[in-house]
Amino acid sequence: MILALTVVICAASLVLMVLSGIYAARDRLINDGLLAVAALVFLGTVAQLVIGLVKMSAIDGESHLATFIAYQLSLPFIPLMTTFLAIKEKTKWAMGSIAVGAFAVLVMTVRLQQIWNLHA
DSSP: OOOOHHHHHHHHHHHHHHHHHHHHHTTOOOOHHHHHHHHHHHHHHHHHHHHHHHHHGOSSSSHHOOOOOOOHHHTHHHOOOOOHHHHHHSSHHHHHHHHHHHHHHHHHHHHHHHHHHHHO
């Protein structure tokens, strides 16, 4: 795993979480700026998926490897699906779902880095 990529994903997820929370509080719908941040989070998670799957042989232990692979495979779907939901759903709750999804990406990315640091 690349620490710089983890930091970028976490920072972008934090920005996405705060912005979508503000949008939800103000009853605003998704716009191009928020969509761009969500796309950045998505592309970062896809890059992390490719790198993680290539280098996963460095992880010892079946339970950590299973968690690592499950997180890697599910991470790109979170920003993708929550953003799709926000485009289709025209309520403030859609912005809330993006905020929760961004928080999930943040936590899961930090956990992936912890697993990687244990074994690399």
